[in-house]
Amino acid sequence: MATCAGINCAQGNAKMQCPKCKDLDISSFFCGQDCFRKSWSTHKSVHTKPQAQPKDDMNLMKLAAALQQSGSSGIGRGEPMEEGAYDPFPNFPYSGTLRPHYPLSAKSKVPDTVTLPDYAKDGTLNLLKATYGLAKGLASIKRLSSEEIDVMRRVCRLGRFVLQQTAKQIKPGVTTDQLDKYVHALCMANNSYPSPLNYHGFPKSVCTSINEVICHGIPDKRKLKEGDIINLDISLFKNGFHTDLNATFPVGKIDADSQKLIDTTRKSLDNAIKICKPGTPFRNIGNEIQPTCDAEGFSVVKTYTGHGVGREFHQSPTILHHTNMRSKGEMKVGQIFTIEPMVNASKSYHVEHWNDNWTAVTRDGVRSAQFEEAILITENGCEVLTAADDYVPPAEHVTIPSIKADQDVVTIDDI
Structure with a gap:
């Protein structure tokens, strides 16, 4: 049974598929018309398919740099890219000067000792429902x-x-x-x-x-x-x-x-x-x-x-x-x-x-x-409940160093 894609809704009996999503072969279902209408202003963004990308990161970096230099990437010029980074959506009409800096790093790992919420493994909510x-x-x-x-x-x-x-x-x-x-x-x-x-x-x-x-x-x-x-x-x-x-x-x-x-x-x-x-x-x-x-x-x-x-x-x-x-x-x-x-x-x-x-x-x-x-x-x-205070977690005794500029990996001692 599909999970509802509505805003702040996680119903497990969503059967109504968005017509546009169906045409685009996107798996997106809603629990009813009211939820679909309420969520439309946000949901419609999934209908914008990412533009076709070059076959490898090097070509994409070259394309993004050329578009940025010409001023054609978005509304006005974007910020200069960090060395080794690229914009994955170089023709996207950005509203400001900020750009995504890809490639993203790999997802951080979670050890078996940490209790997982229901969606942690596959991204969908099911156990708590x-x-x-x-x-x-x-x-x-x-x-x-x-x-x-x-x-x-x-x-x-x-x-x-x-x-x-x-x-x-x-x-x-x-x-x-x-x-x-x-x-x-x-x-x-x-x-x-x-x-x-x-x-x-x-x-x-x-x-x-x-x-x-x-x-x-x-x-x-x-x-x-x-x-x-x-x-x-x-x-x-x-x-x-x-x-x-x-x-x-x-x-x-x-x-x-x-x-x-x-x-x-x-x-x-x-x-x-x-x-x-x-x-x-x-x-x-x-x-x-x-x-x-x-x-x-x-x-x-x-x-x-x-x-x-x-x-x-x-x-x-x-x-x-x-x-x-x-x-x-x-x-x-x-x-x-x-x-x-x-x-x-x-x-x-x-x-x-x-x-x-x-x-x-x-x-x-x-x-x-x-x-x-x-x-x-x-x-x-x-x-x-989340008010600022001087709370420190008990009995962990974990040393957390400050992040240094240009430090790609954060190392944590004594974990």
């Missing part, structure tokens, strides 16, 4: 027991530790591939699985989204540059539960407009967290976020949402970050969900996707920022 069920609607919103909450609290603190340690490695000259290897090593050292790895086929252990990339950026050979901004989206799985959090960081010294974008995005998230308590309608979250961003001339991305998190990486409820009075449901004690506004530095909230079918970018090429926290609804309000 059979065990816990994925009924649609408000009835499927999980309310965790005190014992489950205690596990989630520890897993979320570990996620924050991984984010904070990785953020210390951000500097000009470091590649996003190095950051990915660093995250992976930290997860392995703490006997946890990096949730993005092979989730619906995602090839890396962390999402790294730079400048005009809104989310789901794939780590590659591009070196961070002074003045960039980068979002690290950290998710990991341990003791049967996932955590999910992210933050946007400056690379060296950034301009005032980029700092304003980062500050406003964080402020919008904080404003939303302040209203979280039992009985608050979920729609009120967007009512706090969008006005905060509108006041600065920014826009809130509508394509992607927050979500429940716990035994499943993504589950109910769906958290909208923009104003929408049709959003149903209210917060109840024991629920855990993420709030993760994505904010563009213009009035355009529209999203485009690169031909890798993952990287989401701003349509007009402006910068985008994002912050994410996992929220637990309590009797008296809420608890930010």
Whole structure:
């Protein structure tokens, strides 16, 4: 039975195939018309087939270099490629100057001692659907027991530790591939699985989204540059539960407009967290976020949402970050969900996707920022499970060296 390809939906009884996908011989199914319509703005990107590529990497590198020199690669000129890297989609109409830097490194390995989520081996979700069920609607919103909450609290603190340690490695000259290897090593050292790895086929252990990339950026050979901004989206799985959090960081010294974008995005998230308590309608979250961003001339991305998190990486409820009075449901004690506004530095909230079918970018090429926290609804309000603190994983005693520029492989001692 096929898994639904809808946004934040993982139904196991998807039988309705997208007509366009059928014509293109793409395996893509939905659980119903409503889910198909809601997901269309994102799903349609899979219909763009990658252009035919030269037979080998050397030819592709030569073609990409020629197109870039002529200015025909995308809208305007892209950044110079790092030595030995190439753009796999040289004729793609990029909205900004950022380009993918291929070839990608091999997927990081996971030892047998680490417990795997259900999708780790083949990229599809199946075990948890059979065990816990994925009924649609408000009835499927999980309310965790005190014992489950205690596990989630520890897993979320570990996620924050991984984010904070990785953020210390951000500097000009470091590649996003190095950051990915660093995250992976930290997860392995703490006997946890990096949730993005092979989730619906995602090839890396962390999402790294730079400048005009809104989310789901794939780590590659591009070196961070002074003045960039980068979002690290950290998710990991341990003791049967996932955590999910992210933050946007400056690379060296950034301009005032980029700092304003980062500050406003964080402020919008904080404003939303302040209203979280039992009985608050979920729609009120967007009512706090969008006005905060509108006041600065920014826009809130509508394509992607927050979500429940716990035994499943993504589950109910769906958290909208923009104003929408049709959003149903209210917060109840024991629920855990993420709030993760994505904010563009213009009035355009529209999203485009690169031909890798993952990287989401701003349509007009402006910068985008994002912050994410996992929220637990309590009797008296809420608890930010992923909040910054001085937590250090117990009894691991793992030495993690800093990443050095031009260091292709991150070596971790004492793992």
